Amino acid sequence: MTYTIDRYPCEDSPRLGAMTLHPTPESVPRARRWFRKFIAPYDPLCSVDDCTLMISELVTNAILYGRSDDEWVVRVEWYREGTSLRVEVHNPGFPASVQLRRPDADDAHGRGLFLVASIAESWHSGPSRFGGTVVSFLMSGAWPA
Template sequence: MPSSDENTDPQLGDPPSRQISLRGITSSVSTARQHVRRILGTGHPSVDDAALVASELVTNAVLHSRSGQGGTVRLTVSDTGRVVRVEVTDDGSLFSAPYLRDEPCAEGGRGLHIVSALCKQWGAYTTPTGRVIWCELAR
């Protein structure tokens, strides 16, 4: 069962950011999309693109990190008023890091191309317990 938290730092004036923890299984991808739609609302100008990139990033976390081996994935969605930031935190991988595949005939591997096309910027960094993949969409 997903758990959800709202994090706001009123002293810093940070915008509300909402996160959900998901099991590292493929059915969590649809839960991630629903969560983005619930947080941003159906009338938000970036809701469709944000739901799509969240779906792609959660899918990658489940398929390519230790999260998909009984771990968890955390999805955080923030709307600053100028950009929507989507972050996916996974349990990391010993074998790979996120990269854009250059294999046009491959059956898969287009997720980060979609993220790159829709977002103003994206990136990744490691943490002591895993990896965070983030992206920002124009509002």
């Protein structure tokens, strides 16, 4: 299986890019690097550091909680929606299993979605059009009106 990057989205589409990743720990830093590289030409006004942190958390969750009997991938896509940036992370897990937790200070896990909810304008989870689950976040003010 190879990694896939969509560098040249269709002009009629609001999608700015996409990547397909193996469900392995090495994919988390790869997702950060590729997102930084491929969002840079669009020069977003929102914090790319915040976006890469949230992508890291969501890709990690997708790898940990995605399930399939067949070979599977994690798919990350990013879109321009007016002045906002929307990022989606897809995996073959079950949408009902996505839960925002409020971890205690001594909890070792459970902060990923809490970070996303704290940083992003909004977040959403539900069924993915690829099957499984999608978790997305929206960063408002990414581009001027």
